[in-house]
Amino acid sequence: MARDYYDVLGVPRNASKEDIKRAFRKLAREYHPDVSQHPDAEARFKEINEAYEVLSDEDKRARYDRFGPAGVQAGSGFSGGVGFGGFEEIFEEFFSTFGGARTARRRGPRPGEDRRVTTTITFEEAVFGVEKEIEFERLEVCEACGGSGAELGTSPMRCPECRGTGEIRQVQQTFLGAMVRTSTCPRCAGRGEVNPTPCRTCGGSGLQRKQVKLSVQIPPGVREGLQIQIRGEGDAGERGAPNGNLYVVIQVKEHKFFKRKDNDIILDITLNVAQAALGDRVIIPTVDGDVELTIPAGTQTGKVFRLRGKGVPRLRSDGTTSGRGDQLVYVQVEIPTNLTVEQRELFEKLAKTFGGGVQPQSNGRGFFERMMDFFQGEQS
Ligand SMILES: [Zn+2]
Ligand SMILES: [Zn+2]
Known part of the structure; x- marks a missing residue:
C-alpha cells in the first residue's frame, strides 16, 4: 500500500507550492541514491519523486485530493495519468540518472500499427464460415527505396550530431555534483541515422500507403462483433521492424426468418x-x-x-x-x-x-x- 504523498514529503494537506518544493529539495538531497547512506535510499527517493510529481502539479494534486491514488494513476480513466514531466529546473537531472523515466533511449524503428476492417456477412455465412475477400488500406514497404527511406543509389548515414548513438549527453554541475544528462538527439530523433536524400516516393519514411485485397477465411460459428486476428497483415514496420496485425471485425446481416x-x-x-x-x-x-x-x-x-x-x-x-x-x-x-x-x-x-x-x-x-x-x- 503506497503511503500518502503528503506524509511522504512531510507536509500538511494545505501546504503551499513553495512548501512542497522546499520539502522535496530537502528530502531529495537526503535520499538521492548517488549520495545517500540510507539503506533504503533508492526506494525512498522513488517515493519522494512520485509524491512530488503529483503534489507539484496543480491538476494532479487536485485529482489526488479528490480521488486518492486512483485519480493520478495512468490508465485510471482520468486523463493525464502519471507521466514524468512538469518538473522544474534542477530536478530534471534526477531522472536522467535515476530510474529511467526521463532517460533518453535510442529509438529503434517503429513497429507497424494494427489495422481494423469490418466485413459484413450473411447469417448463413456466419453459421457455416466463408472465405471473404476484403479490401483495405495499409502502409507497406516502399517499393522505390525498398524501405530504406533513401533515394535509390544513396543510403542513410550516421548522424553527425550524436555520432549514431541517438542521444546527446551533457554534463552539468548541480548541487549534488556533476551529473550527466542525456536527451534524445534532435537531429535524428533518436534514430542515429540521417537521410541526406530522402526517397521521393515515400518522403523518407520507407513506407507507402497501399490499397490491398486479402482473402480471409472466416470460420463457422462467428458472431456479430467478433474480431479475427490475422498476424502481420497490418501496417508494415519501419525499416524491418515487425508488422502490425489485421483485425477483421464481423458484422452479420439480419436474416429474414432466423x-x-x-x-x-x-x-x-x-x-x-x-x-x-x-x-x-x-x-x-x-x-x-x-x-x-x-x-x-x-x-x-x-x-x-x-x-x-x-x-x-x-x-x-x-x-x-x-x-x-x-x-x-x-x-x-x-x-x-x-x-x-x-x-x-x-x-x-x-x-x-x-x-x-x-x-x-x-x-x-x-x-x-x-x-x-x-x-x-x-x-x-
Ligand atoms: Zn521510399
Ligand atoms: Zn543524432
Missing part, C-alpha cells in the same frame, strides 16, 4: 387453429434446408420444438468447432379474423359443441411464465 441466441437458431412459426387442434405435418426452413416437422394434435401457442444439431457450430478460441447448437421452433396459434361464410358456419357449429361461458384459469403457469422458464433453460 434469429440467433448463443448457438441456437430461433424460428417463429404460425399455425392456424385447425393445424393446432388436429395436428399436421409442416415444412419449415433450417440453415441446412427444409425439413418436415410433425405438429401433434392440441399444440398450443408458446410450444417450442427443438431440432437438435440444426443450430450454429460452437466456435472454439482456436478457430475449430465442436458440435452444433439446436434450432428452436416457437409456435404461435393464429385465431382467424376474416372468416369466409363457410368458415363462419363451421365455427358456429363448433361453438355449439363447446358450450358457452368462461373458465377462469387456475393460478398456474401461463404462457409468459413458460416462456421465461424456457429462457432460463427449463424447457416446458
